[in-house]
Amino acid sequence: MAQGRATIAEIAQEVGVSVPTVSKVLNGRTDVAEATRAKVEEALARHAYRKPVSGRPAGPRLLDLVFHQADNMWAQEIVKGVELVCGPARIGVVLSELGGSHRPPQEWIDDVMARRPLGVLLVLSGLDETQRHQLSSRSIPFAVVDTEGEQPAGVPTVGSNNWNGGLAATRHLLALGHRRIGVISGPADVLCSRARVDGYRSAHDEMGVARDPGLVRWGEFIAESGYAHGRDLLDRPDRPTAIFAGSDYQAMGVMRAARELGLRVPDDLSIVGYDDLPVTEWLNPALTTVNQPLREMAGLATRMVLTLAEGRRPPSPRVELLTELVVRSSTAPPPAI
Structure with missing residues (x-):
């Protein structure tokens, strides 16, 4: 055979x-x-079997959208980007949440194979080799948004330049005169977390500013993590005068920690976030943050999946969109010593 x-x-x-x-x-x-x-x-x-695309059953046209966590504004921005593409095309979206896991269980794969969607979009999550083949053999295409790790060759991915985001945020703080800058990022085993910290380190190195390893913290992209690490960093006798948070949620947690310790933002402490969620411009003070084009990322990945569902290849299987620093009111020169 x-x-x-x-x-x-x-x-x-x-x-x-x-x-x-x-x-x-x-x-x-x-x-x-x-x-x-x-x-x-x-x-x-x-035998690398692939079910013919024509074998897809008649019925509602669906796209499966799966998050590692979906109960936050960050996920809402992704959903809006997907809906901007699927809505006009009359494609229904099936939303799944993995409870913080970055890999779906086999039961989820079984359900996807049973409902035979046009494709699958994974957000900050991925598939193992067996799961990838199970979908491929049924001609169910998939793509990854904001990948949690390096994806195998041939897996379509859309992300943003996390290293450049970390670089721009830290350059901004260094240019203001800060020399003790803390960083709170996401899990150390997640690609975007490491990239943002690498950008933070590169900004120090290019300006010849020494880095204190004790000011680097790994956590989760949630407010509670920003708060806990913020309290710890700001309770130090040699506390940082600025903190770069790996997400806007973490930055909001740091803001609360600073208030509880009697520190004023930005007079006593400058804070930079990451993502540029809509709420950040309504905070007091408005948050300086790195804009990550979440809706654009989600829309592009959705179009990739739909292109694959039509039996065509997307122009580029791997896309990295630009990030941009948005300066608001939460950053200022450090207090005079």
Whole structure:
């Protein structure tokens, strides 16, 4: 049998099951024994089987959108970007949330295969090798927005230049005269977290300013993390005069920590956030932050998936959009010593 050219009938004969059983596995049906399903999946992967696009069932046109966490304004911006593309095209959006995990469970994959959407868009999450093949073999394309780690070749991704964002934020603070700058980022194993901190470090290095490793903190992109690390940094006798937060939520947590410690922003402490969520210009003081074009990222990734669903390749499988520093009222020169 020629590898990569097997038919369903040939795979069924090789595994020793019926054609309907192979079809059930392909369609994500749950009424197949787990051991049988594993044998069929292994044969499908070995022959690089792909279900024809024409095999997609009639019914509502759907796009699966999956977040590692969706209960925040950051996720809302992504949803709006997806809806700006899907709404006019009359494509329904199925929203899933992974409770903080960066990898969906097999049950989620089974549900996706059963409803056969036009495609899948993963946000700050990804698929393992088996899951990627399971979707590919059913001709269900997928793309990743703001990837949590390096994706294998051929996986379409859309992100922003996180290193440049960290560089611009820290350059701004250094140009104001700050020399003790803390940074609070996301998880150390997440690509965008590391890139933002790398930009922070590069800004120090290019200006010949020494960096204190004790001012670098890794946490979560949530207000509670910014608050906890902010309290810890600002309680130090040699506290930083500025903090670059890896998200606007973290920056809001730092603002609360500063207020509780009697520090005024920006008189005593300058704060820079990241994302430029709509709420940041309404804070008091309005937050200086790095604009990450979330809606544009989501819209572009959605168009990538829909292009793949039509059997075409997107112009570029990997896109990195520009970030831009938005200076508002939360940053100023450091207080005189």
